[in-house]
Amino acid sequence: MSTALAINLHKLARFTNTALPIITLLFFLAGWQISFYFHFLTVPFIGLTFVNVYYLYIQKNHSLLRNFGILGQGRYMLESLGPELRQYLYSGDREERPFNRTERAEVYRKANNVDSASSFGSQNDFDATEIKLRHSLFPISKEQLEPYSLTFGEERGIQNTYTLTVPFIISGMSYGALGKRAVRSLARGIARVGGLMNTGEGGYPKYHLMENCDLAFQIGTAKFGVRNEDGTLNDQLLADLAAKEQIKIIEIKLSQGAKPGKGGMLPKEKITPEISELRGVPMGKDVVSPTHHSECEDYPSTVKFIRRVQDVSQLPVGIKMCIGDPRQFFELIGEMKRQDIFPDFITIDGAEGGTGAAPKAFIDRVGMPLFPALKTANDILLSAGVRQKLKIIASGKLINPGSQIIAFCLGADAIATARGFMLSIGCIQAMQCGSNTCPIGITSHKEHLERGIDIADKAIRVANYVHNLEHDLNELLCATGSRSVSDLTFDQLYVPIESALFPFSSHN
Ligand SMILES: Cc1cc2nc3c(=O)[nH]c(=O)nc-3n(C[C@H](O)[C@H](O)[C@H](O)COP(=O)(O)O)c2cc1C
Missing domain, CATH: 3.20.20.70 (Aldolase class I)
Structure with a gap:
Protein backbone atom coordinates (compact mmCIF):
# COMPACT_ATOMS: atom_id res chain seq x y z
CA MET A 1 0.00 0.00 0.00
CA SER A 2 1.37 3.38 -0.92
CA THR A 3 2.03 5.73 1.97
CA ALA A 4 2.28 8.82 -0.29
CA LEU A 5 -0.03 11.68 0.57
CA ALA A 6 -3.11 11.91 -1.62
CA ILE A 7 -2.33 15.60 -2.22
CA ASN A 8 0.18 16.19 -4.99
CA LEU A 9 2.44 18.71 -3.29
CA HIS A 10 4.33 19.58 -6.47
CA LYS A 11 1.11 20.57 -8.26
CA LEU A 12 -0.17 22.40 -5.18
CA ALA A 13 3.11 24.37 -4.95
CA ARG A 14 2.99 25.28 -8.67
CA PHE A 15 -0.62 26.36 -8.23
CA THR A 16 0.21 28.45 -5.14
CA ASN A 17 3.20 30.10 -6.77
CA THR A 18 1.14 31.08 -9.82
CA ALA A 19 -1.98 32.01 -7.90
CA LEU A 20 -0.26 34.30 -5.38
CA PRO A 21 0.69 37.11 -7.79
CA ILE A 22 -2.62 36.75 -9.68
CA ILE A 23 -4.68 37.07 -6.47
CA THR A 24 -2.52 40.00 -5.41
CA LEU A 25 -3.18 41.71 -8.75
CA LEU A 26 -6.93 41.02 -8.47
CA PHE A 27 -7.09 42.55 -4.99
CA PHE A 28 -5.13 45.52 -6.25
CA LEU A 29 -7.58 46.04 -9.13
CA ALA A 30 -10.57 45.56 -6.83
CA GLY A 31 -9.11 48.10 -4.40
CA TRP A 32 -8.63 50.52 -7.24
CA GLN A 33 -11.93 50.03 -9.06
CA ILE A 34 -14.45 48.75 -6.47
CA SER A 35 -13.54 49.69 -2.91
CA PHE A 36 -10.43 50.98 -1.20
CA TYR A 37 -10.96 48.35 1.54
CA PHE A 38 -9.68 45.61 -0.81
CA HIS A 39 -6.23 47.12 -0.26
CA PHE A 40 -6.28 45.69 3.25
CA LEU A 41 -5.87 42.37 1.45
CA THR A 42 -3.58 43.72 -1.30
CA VAL A 43 -0.89 44.72 1.19
CA PRO A 44 -0.45 41.34 2.95
CA PHE A 45 -0.63 39.54 -0.40
CA ILE A 46 2.11 41.79 -1.84
CA GLY A 47 4.19 40.82 1.23
CA LEU A 48 3.51 37.12 0.69
CA THR A 49 4.38 37.40 -2.99
CA PHE A 50 7.69 39.06 -2.24
CA VAL A 51 8.53 36.43 0.39
CA ASN A 52 7.64 33.72 -2.11
CA VAL A 53 9.86 35.27 -4.78
CA TYR A 54 12.66 35.49 -2.22
CA TYR A 55 12.27 31.81 -1.31
CA LEU A 56 12.05 30.64 -4.93
CA TYR A 57 14.72 32.75 -6.63
CA ILE A 58 16.99 34.55 -4.17
CA GLN A 59 17.81 32.50 -1.03
CA LYS A 60 20.03 29.47 -1.59
CA ASN A 61 20.15 27.83 1.86
CA HIS A 62 16.96 25.80 1.74
CA SER A 63 16.37 23.60 -1.30
CA LEU A 64 12.86 22.85 -0.12
CA LEU A 65 11.94 26.53 -0.21
CA ARG A 66 13.67 26.98 -3.59
CA ASN A 67 11.55 24.15 -5.01
CA PHE A 68 8.24 24.71 -3.28
CA GLY A 69 8.26 28.34 -2.24
CA ILE A 70 6.06 29.47 0.60
CA LEU A 71 4.31 26.12 0.81
CA GLY A 72 7.61 24.55 1.90
CA GLN A 73 7.56 26.78 4.96
CA GLY A 74 4.64 24.69 6.24
CA ARG A 75 7.00 21.79 6.69
CA TYR A 76 9.38 23.83 8.83
CA MET A 77 6.48 25.09 10.91
CA LEU A 78 5.12 21.61 11.51
CA GLU A 79 8.60 20.32 12.26
CA SER A 80 9.16 22.97 14.89
CA LEU A 81 5.73 22.30 16.42
CA GLY A 82 6.27 18.53 16.24
CA PRO A 83 7.73 18.00 19.72
CA GLU A 84 4.88 19.92 21.35
CA LEU A 85 2.24 18.14 19.25
CA ARG A 86 3.75 14.76 20.08
CA GLN A 87 4.17 15.58 23.77
CA TYR A 88 0.65 16.87 24.27
CA LEU A 89 -1.39 14.92 21.77
CA TYR A 90 0.15 11.80 20.38
CA SER A 91 2.86 10.30 22.59
CA GLY A 92 1.84 7.50 24.90
CA ASP A 93 2.48 7.82 28.63
CA ARG A 94 5.56 5.60 28.37
CA GLU A 95 7.02 6.76 25.09
CA GLU A 96 8.99 9.93 25.58
CA ARG A 97 12.68 10.29 26.37
CA PRO A 98 14.61 11.06 28.48
CA PHE A 99 11.67 10.89 30.88
CA ASN A 100 8.27 9.66 29.87
CA ARG A 101 5.06 11.27 31.06
CA THR A 102 4.53 8.75 33.83
CA GLU A 103 7.99 9.37 35.26
CA ARG A 104 7.59 13.13 35.07
CA ALA A 105 4.11 12.95 36.58
CA GLU A 106 5.48 11.08 39.58
CA VAL A 107 7.92 13.91 40.27
CA TYR A 108 5.22 16.57 39.76
CA ARG A 109 2.93 14.77 42.18
CA LYS A 110 5.64 14.49 44.78
CA ALA A 111 6.56 18.14 44.36
CA ASN A 112 2.91 19.15 44.72
CA ASN A 113 2.38 16.85 47.69
CA VAL A 114 -0.23 14.85 45.83
CA ASP A 115 -0.60 11.18 46.64
CA SER A 116 1.17 9.20 43.91
CA ALA A 117 -0.55 5.88 44.55
CA SER A 118 -1.75 4.13 41.34
CA SER A 119 -4.62 1.77 40.71
CA PHE A 120 -5.37 -1.35 38.74
CA GLY A 121 -1.84 -2.38 37.91
CA SER A 122 1.61 -1.48 36.70
CA GLN A 123 2.14 -0.01 33.26
CA ASN A 124 5.66 -1.40 33.22
CA ASP A 125 6.63 -4.33 31.07
CA PHE A 126 7.28 -7.28 33.31
CA ASP A 127 9.58 -8.55 30.62
CA ALA A 128 13.14 -9.78 30.62
CA THR A 129 14.81 -6.42 31.06
CA GLU A 130 13.44 -4.90 34.25
CA ILE A 131 15.41 -5.10 37.46
C1 LIG B 1 20.87 21.99 32.95
C2 LIG B 1 21.96 21.09 33.44
C3 LIG B 1 23.19 21.63 33.80
C4 LIG B 1 24.21 20.81 34.26
N1 LIG B 1 25.41 21.36 34.65
C5 LIG B 1 26.36 20.56 35.17
C6 LIG B 1 27.56 21.11 35.70
O1 LIG B 1 27.79 22.32 35.72
N2 LIG B 1 28.47 20.25 36.21
C7 LIG B 1 28.26 18.89 36.24
O2 LIG B 1 29.11 18.14 36.72
N3 LIG B 1 27.13 18.36 35.75
C8 LIG B 1 26.18 19.16 35.24
N4 LIG B 1 25.01 18.60 34.81
C9 LIG B 1 24.83 17.14 34.95
C10 LIG B 1 24.12 16.78 36.27
O3 LIG B 1 24.82 17.29 37.37
C11 LIG B 1 23.97 15.27 36.46
O4 LIG B 1 25.24 14.70 36.58
C12 LIG B 1 23.26 14.58 35.34
O5 LIG B 1 22.23 15.34 34.79
C13 LIG B 1 22.66 13.27 35.83
O6 LIG B 1 21.64 13.49 36.73
P1 LIG B 1 20.08 13.47 36.28
O7 LIG B 1 19.94 12.34 35.32
O8 LIG B 1 19.36 13.27 37.56
O9 LIG B 1 19.80 14.76 35.64
C14 LIG B 1 24.00 19.40 34.33
C15 LIG B 1 22.76 18.88 33.96
C16 LIG B 1 21.75 19.69 33.52
C17 LIG B 1 20.43 19.08 33.14
Missing part, protein backbone atom coordinates in the same frame (compact mmCIF):
# COMPACT_ATOMS: atom_id res chain seq x y z
CA LYS A 132 13.21 -5.60 40.52
CA LEU A 133 13.72 -5.30 44.23
CA ARG A 134 13.53 -8.49 46.29
CA HIS A 135 11.30 -7.88 49.28
CA SER A 136 11.68 -9.76 52.52
CA LEU A 137 9.28 -12.30 53.91
CA PHE A 138 9.62 -10.31 57.12
CA PRO A 139 9.25 -6.59 56.40
CA ILE A 140 10.04 -4.23 59.23
CA SER A 141 8.14 -1.20 60.47
CA LYS A 142 9.21 2.40 60.02
CA GLU A 143 10.07 2.73 63.70
CA GLN A 144 12.81 0.17 63.17
CA LEU A 145 14.56 2.21 60.49
CA GLU A 146 17.78 4.01 61.31
CA PRO A 147 17.89 7.72 60.41
CA TYR A 148 19.97 8.42 57.32
CA SER A 149 23.39 9.87 58.05
CA LEU A 150 26.51 10.03 55.89
CA THR A 151 29.67 11.76 57.02
CA PHE A 152 32.11 12.91 54.35
CA GLY A 153 35.73 13.15 55.39
CA GLU A 154 35.44 10.86 58.43
CA GLU A 155 37.78 8.33 56.82
CA ARG A 156 40.63 10.85 56.82
CA GLY A 157 39.79 12.06 60.29
CA ILE A 158 39.70 15.69 59.16
CA GLN A 159 38.32 18.46 61.27
CA ASN A 160 35.77 19.79 58.78
CA THR A 161 33.73 16.67 58.14
CA TYR A 162 30.27 17.15 56.64
CA THR A 163 27.28 15.04 57.59
CA LEU A 164 24.50 14.60 55.09
CA THR A 165 21.14 13.78 56.66
CA VAL A 166 19.09 13.80 53.47
CA PRO A 167 20.14 11.17 50.90
CA PHE A 168 19.11 13.25 47.86
CA ILE A 169 21.59 15.84 46.62
CA ILE A 170 20.85 18.48 43.98
CA SER A 171 23.39 17.49 41.35
CA GLY A 172 25.78 20.02 39.83
CA MET A 173 24.09 22.70 37.74
CA SER A 174 25.76 26.04 37.29
CA TYR A 175 24.32 29.51 37.31
CA GLY A 176 24.62 29.96 33.59
CA ALA A 177 23.10 26.62 32.67
CA LEU A 178 20.28 27.59 35.07
CA GLY A 179 18.81 31.02 35.47
CA LYS A 180 19.13 32.83 38.77
CA ARG A 181 15.55 32.26 39.88
CA ALA A 182 15.86 28.53 39.31
CA VAL A 183 19.12 28.43 41.25
CA ARG A 184 17.59 30.33 44.13
CA SER A 185 14.41 28.19 44.15
CA LEU A 186 16.46 25.02 44.35
CA ALA A 187 18.81 26.47 46.96
CA ARG A 188 15.97 27.76 49.13
CA GLY A 189 14.09 24.48 48.81
CA ILE A 190 17.01 22.26 49.75
CA ALA A 191 17.82 24.57 52.67
CA ARG A 192 14.30 23.91 54.00
CA VAL A 193 15.08 20.21 54.31
CA GLY A 194 18.70 20.57 55.40
CA GLY A 195 20.05 18.98 52.22
CA LEU A 196 23.01 19.64 49.95
CA MET A 197 23.21 21.39 46.59
CA ASN A 198 26.09 21.19 44.13
CA THR A 199 27.04 24.49 42.48
CA GLY A 200 28.08 22.99 39.13
CA GLU A 201 31.04 24.46 37.32
CA GLY A 202 29.76 28.03 37.06
CA GLY A 203 32.41 29.98 38.90
CA TYR A 204 31.69 32.09 41.95
CA PRO A 205 28.31 30.72 43.19
CA LYS A 206 26.70 34.09 43.83
CA TYR A 207 23.07 32.93 43.65
CA HIS A 208 23.66 29.53 45.25
CA LEU A 209 25.10 31.34 48.24
CA MET A 210 22.09 33.62 48.66
CA GLU A 211 19.73 31.10 50.21
CA ASN A 212 21.82 29.70 53.05
CA CYS A 213 21.86 26.08 51.95
CA ASP A 214 24.76 23.67 52.29
CA LEU A 215 26.84 23.63 49.13
CA ALA A 216 29.23 21.36 47.30
CA PHE A 217 31.47 23.63 45.25
CA GLN A 218 32.37 22.08 41.92
CA ILE A 219 35.71 22.62 40.20
CA GLY A 220 35.25 21.97 36.50
CA THR A 221 38.10 21.59 34.03
CA ALA A 222 38.02 25.35 33.27
CA LYS A 223 38.22 26.05 37.04
CA PHE A 224 35.73 28.90 36.83
CA GLY A 225 35.90 30.86 40.06
CA VAL A 226 39.24 29.39 41.17
CA ARG A 227 41.44 29.82 38.09
CA ASN A 228 44.70 31.47 37.22
CA GLU A 229 45.02 33.29 33.90
CA ASP A 230 46.47 30.13 32.34
CA GLY A 231 43.52 28.01 33.52
CA THR A 232 45.36 26.24 36.34
CA LEU A 233 44.10 26.13 39.92
CA ASN A 234 44.52 29.26 42.00
CA ASP A 235 45.03 27.94 45.53
CA GLN A 236 44.22 31.24 47.20
CA LEU A 237 40.87 31.65 45.45
CA LEU A 238 39.97 28.08 46.36
CA ALA A 239 40.99 28.58 49.99
CA ASP A 240 38.88 31.76 50.16
CA LEU A 241 35.83 30.01 48.77
CA ALA A 242 36.28 26.93 50.92
CA ALA A 243 36.42 29.15 54.00
CA LYS A 244 32.82 30.24 53.40
CA GLU A 245 30.48 28.77 55.97
CA GLN A 246 28.08 27.39 53.36
CA ILE A 247 30.64 25.50 51.30
CA LYS A 248 30.78 22.08 52.91
CA ILE A 249 32.52 19.87 50.38
CA ILE A 250 34.38 20.20 47.08
CA GLU A 251 33.80 18.14 43.95
CA ILE A 252 36.45 17.96 41.24
CA LYS A 253 34.70 17.16 38.00
CA LEU A 254 36.84 14.78 35.96
CA SER A 255 34.00 13.98 33.59
CA GLN A 256 30.24 14.08 33.25
CA GLY A 257 27.93 11.33 32.01
CA ALA A 258 26.39 13.34 29.19
CA LYS A 259 29.77 14.28 27.68
CA PRO A 260 32.65 12.28 29.12
CA GLY A 261 35.94 13.16 27.49
CA LYS A 262 34.61 16.58 26.62
CA GLY A 263 34.68 19.75 28.67
CA GLY A 264 31.64 21.72 29.74
CA MET A 265 29.96 24.02 27.26
CA LEU A 266 28.02 27.24 27.67
CA PRO A 267 26.52 28.54 24.43
CA LYS A 268 27.11 32.25 23.71
CA GLU A 269 23.36 32.93 23.79
CA LYS A 270 23.48 32.33 27.52
CA ILE A 271 26.48 34.49 28.42
CA THR A 272 25.23 37.66 30.07
CA PRO A 273 27.61 40.36 31.35
CA GLU A 274 27.18 38.99 34.87
CA ILE A 275 27.98 35.40 33.86
CA SER A 276 30.95 36.61 31.87
CA GLU A 277 32.21 38.32 35.03
CA LEU A 278 31.49 35.44 37.43
CA ARG A 279 33.29 32.97 35.17
CA GLY A 280 35.95 35.29 33.87
CA VAL A 281 35.10 34.59 30.21
CA PRO A 282 34.37 36.88 27.23
CA MET A 283 30.87 37.51 25.89
CA GLY A 284 29.71 36.65 22.37
CA LYS A 285 31.62 33.35 22.15
CA ASP A 286 30.66 29.80 23.20
CA VAL A 287 32.64 28.86 26.29
CA VAL A 288 34.08 25.38 25.91
CA SER A 289 36.01 24.05 28.89
CA PRO A 290 39.10 21.91 28.39
CA THR A 291 38.62 18.15 28.09
CA HIS A 292 40.58 17.56 31.30
CA HIS A 293 42.31 19.34 34.16
CA SER A 294 45.77 20.43 33.06
CA GLU A 295 47.00 19.15 36.44
CA CYS A 296 45.66 15.64 35.70
CA GLU A 297 47.75 14.21 32.88
CA ASP A 298 48.03 10.64 34.23
CA TYR A 299 47.10 8.53 37.26
CA PRO A 300 49.81 9.82 39.65
CA SER A 301 49.20 13.49 38.85
CA THR A 302 45.43 13.04 39.15
CA VAL A 303 45.75 11.54 42.62
CA LYS A 304 48.20 14.28 43.64
CA PHE A 305 45.73 16.90 42.46
CA ILE A 306 43.03 15.43 44.70
CA ARG A 307 45.38 15.69 47.67
CA ARG A 308 46.27 19.27 46.73
CA VAL A 309 42.60 20.30 46.70
CA GLN A 310 42.08 18.51 50.02
CA ASP A 311 45.05 20.34 51.54
CA VAL A 312 44.12 23.75 50.20
CA SER A 313 40.40 23.58 50.99
CA GLN A 314 40.62 21.67 54.26
CA LEU A 315 37.24 20.20 53.33
CA PRO A 316 36.02 16.79 52.19
CA VAL A 317 36.95 16.53 48.49
CA GLY A 318 35.61 14.09 45.93
CA ILE A 319 35.73 13.45 42.21
CA LYS A 320 32.90 13.20 39.72
CA MET A 321 33.29 10.90 36.75
CA CYS A 322 31.56 8.79 34.18
CA ILE A 323 33.24 5.42 33.78
CA GLY A 324 34.51 4.56 30.33
CA ASP A 325 36.98 1.70 30.52
CA PRO A 326 36.70 -0.11 33.91
CA ARG A 327 40.40 -1.00 33.65
CA GLN A 328 41.23 2.69 33.87
CA PHE A 329 39.08 3.03 36.96
CA PHE A 330 40.91 0.01 38.37
CA GLU A 331 44.28 1.67 37.63
CA LEU A 332 43.15 4.93 39.22
CA ILE A 333 42.14 3.14 42.43
CA GLY A 334 45.44 1.25 42.34
CA GLU A 335 47.32 4.55 42.17
CA MET A 336 45.29 5.89 45.09
CA LYS A 337 46.37 2.86 47.06
CA ARG A 338 50.01 3.31 46.07
CA GLN A 339 50.00 6.94 47.18
CA ASP A 340 47.62 6.25 50.08
CA ILE A 341 45.53 9.21 48.96
CA PHE A 342 41.78 8.80 48.50
CA PRO A 343 39.05 11.22 47.59
CA ASP A 344 36.40 11.48 50.28
CA PHE A 345 33.78 10.51 47.74
CA ILE A 346 33.37 9.49 44.13
CA THR A 347 30.32 10.58 42.19
CA ILE A 348 29.54 8.06 39.48
CA ASP A 349 27.56 9.77 36.74
CA GLY A 350 25.85 7.48 34.24
CA ALA A 351 26.08 8.10 30.51
CA GLU A 352 22.33 8.73 30.54
CA GLY A 353 22.93 11.87 32.61
CA GLY A 354 21.64 15.26 31.56
CA THR A 355 23.42 18.42 30.49
CA GLY A 356 22.82 22.06 29.73
CA ALA A 357 24.53 21.60 26.35
CA ALA A 358 26.67 18.92 24.71
CA PRO A 359 27.27 17.45 21.27
CA LYS A 360 24.61 14.90 20.41
CA ALA A 361 27.07 12.12 19.67
CA PHE A 362 28.48 12.44 23.19
CA ILE A 363 25.04 12.51 24.78
CA ASP A 364 23.97 9.43 22.86
CA ARG A 365 27.06 7.32 22.53
CA VAL A 366 29.82 7.91 25.05
CA GLY A 367 30.26 6.40 28.51
CA MET A 368 28.87 3.58 30.61
CA PRO A 369 25.26 3.74 31.81
CA LEU A 370 24.82 4.21 35.54
CA PHE A 371 23.79 0.80 36.85
CA PRO A 372 26.62 -1.25 35.33
CA ALA A 373 29.06 1.60 36.06
CA LEU A 374 28.01 1.75 39.69
CA LYS A 375 28.29 -1.98 40.10
CA THR A 376 31.69 -1.95 38.42
CA ALA A 377 33.02 0.87 40.59
CA ASN A 378 31.71 -0.67 43.80
CA ASP A 379 33.16 -4.07 42.93
CA ILE A 380 36.57 -2.61 42.04
CA LEU A 381 36.69 -0.66 45.30
CA LEU A 382 35.68 -3.78 47.24
CA SER A 383 38.19 -6.02 45.53
CA ALA A 384 40.93 -3.44 46.11
CA GLY A 385 39.99 -3.46 49.80
CA VAL A 386 39.36 0.30 49.85
CA ARG A 387 35.59 0.58 49.71
CA GLN A 388 35.55 1.83 53.30
CA LYS A 389 37.89 4.72 52.39
CA LEU A 390 35.26 6.78 50.61
CA LYS A 391 31.60 7.33 49.85
CA ILE A 392 29.84 6.78 46.53
CA ILE A 393 27.29 9.21 45.14
CA ALA A 394 25.26 7.99 42.16
CA SER A 395 23.59 10.08 39.47
CA GLY A 396 21.90 9.37 36.16
CA LYS A 397 18.12 9.48 35.81
CA LEU A 398 17.58 8.62 39.46
CA ILE A 399 14.49 10.77 39.78
CA ASN A 400 12.09 8.32 41.38
CA PRO A 401 12.35 6.04 44.42
CA GLY A 402 12.17 2.81 42.38
CA SER A 403 15.42 3.57 40.54
CA GLN A 404 17.02 5.20 43.57
CA ILE A 405 16.74 2.08 45.71
CA ILE A 406 18.33 0.03 42.94
CA ALA A 407 21.29 2.44 43.01
CA PHE A 408 21.61 1.95 46.77
CA CYS A 409 21.62 -1.83 46.25
CA LEU A 410 24.41 -1.39 43.72
CA GLY A 411 26.62 0.42 46.20
CA ALA A 412 25.54 4.07 46.28
CA ASP A 413 25.67 5.89 49.62
CA ALA A 414 23.76 8.93 48.36
CA ILE A 415 21.79 9.93 45.28
CA ALA A 416 22.28 13.07 43.21
CA THR A 417 19.81 14.23 40.64
CA ALA A 418 19.72 17.32 38.47
CA ARG A 419 16.70 16.78 36.29
CA GLY A 420 14.60 15.34 39.12
CA PHE A 421 14.94 18.66 40.90
CA MET A 422 14.37 20.61 37.67
CA LEU A 423 11.11 18.73 37.18
CA SER A 424 10.18 19.45 40.79
CA ILE A 425 10.23 23.18 40.01
CA GLY A 426 8.12 22.76 36.90
CA CYS A 427 10.47 21.74 34.05
CA ILE A 428 8.33 20.44 31.17
CA GLN A 429 11.20 18.74 29.32
CA ALA A 430 11.09 21.24 26.47
CA MET A 431 14.69 20.22 25.67
CA GLN A 432 15.84 23.81 25.16
CA CYS A 433 18.34 24.12 28.04
CA GLY A 434 21.12 25.37 25.77
CA SER A 435 19.21 27.94 23.76
CA ASN A 436 18.10 30.43 26.42
CA THR A 437 14.48 29.88 25.39
CA CYS A 438 13.27 27.52 28.15
CA PRO A 439 9.52 28.23 28.25
CA ILE A 440 9.44 27.79 32.03
CA GLY A 441 12.45 30.07 32.52
CA ILE A 442 14.48 27.47 34.42
CA THR A 443 17.41 27.52 32.01
CA SER A 444 16.87 30.98 30.61
CA HIS A 445 18.26 34.39 31.48
CA LYS A 446 15.49 36.28 29.75
CA GLU A 447 13.55 38.32 32.24
CA HIS A 448 10.17 37.67 30.59
CA LEU A 449 10.72 33.90 30.82
CA GLU A 450 12.27 33.83 34.28
CA ARG A 451 9.43 35.86 35.73
CA GLY A 452 7.25 32.72 35.65
CA ILE A 453 9.29 31.24 38.50
CA ASP A 454 8.05 32.20 41.94
CA ILE A 455 10.99 31.36 44.17
CA ALA A 456 9.02 30.91 47.39
CA ASP A 457 6.49 28.60 45.76
CA LYS A 458 9.10 26.53 43.94
CA ALA A 459 11.18 26.16 47.09
CA ILE A 460 8.21 24.49 48.77
CA ARG A 461 7.97 22.09 45.86
CA VAL A 462 11.62 21.16 46.16
CA ALA A 463 11.11 20.41 49.85
CA ASN A 464 7.95 18.40 49.13
CA TYR A 465 9.78 16.39 46.50
CA VAL A 466 12.53 15.50 48.97
CA HIS A 467 10.10 14.62 51.76
CA ASN A 468 8.05 12.39 49.50
CA LEU A 469 11.14 10.68 48.08
CA GLU A 470 12.26 9.99 51.64
CA HIS A 471 8.84 8.66 52.51
CA ASP A 472 8.80 6.22 49.58
CA LEU A 473 12.40 5.19 50.10
CA ASN A 474 11.65 4.36 53.72
CA GLU A 475 8.65 2.27 52.73
CA LEU A 476 10.77 0.37 50.21
CA LEU A 477 13.47 -0.16 52.84
CA CYS A 478 10.90 -1.60 55.24
CA ALA A 479 9.77 -4.00 52.52
CA THR A 480 13.32 -5.30 52.11
CA GLY A 481 13.69 -5.77 55.86
CA SER A 482 16.76 -3.47 55.86
CA ARG A 483 17.14 -0.88 58.58
CA SER A 484 19.15 1.56 56.45
CA VAL A 485 20.29 2.08 52.88
CA SER A 486 23.78 1.02 53.88
CA ASP A 487 22.41 -2.49 54.59
CA LEU A 488 21.17 -2.90 51.02
CA THR A 489 23.19 -5.18 48.74
CA PHE A 490 23.17 -6.48 45.21
CA ASP A 491 21.54 -9.68 46.47
CA GLN A 492 18.37 -7.70 47.06
CA LEU A 493 17.93 -7.24 43.33
CA TYR A 494 16.25 -9.57 40.91
CA VAL A 495 18.26 -9.16 37.71
CA PRO A 496 16.68 -10.65 34.59
CA ILE A 497 18.77 -12.30 31.95
CA GLU A 498 18.58 -9.50 29.41
CA SER A 499 19.43 -6.73 31.85
CA ALA A 500 22.72 -4.89 31.41
CA LEU A 501 23.53 -6.03 34.96
CA PHE A 502 23.04 -9.72 34.29
CA PRO A 503 26.73 -10.46 33.70
CA PHE A 504 27.35 -9.49 37.34
CA SER A 505 24.54 -11.52 38.75
CA SER A 506 25.45 -14.77 40.52
CA HIS A 507 21.99 -16.09 41.22
CA ASN A 508 18.47 -15.44 40.09
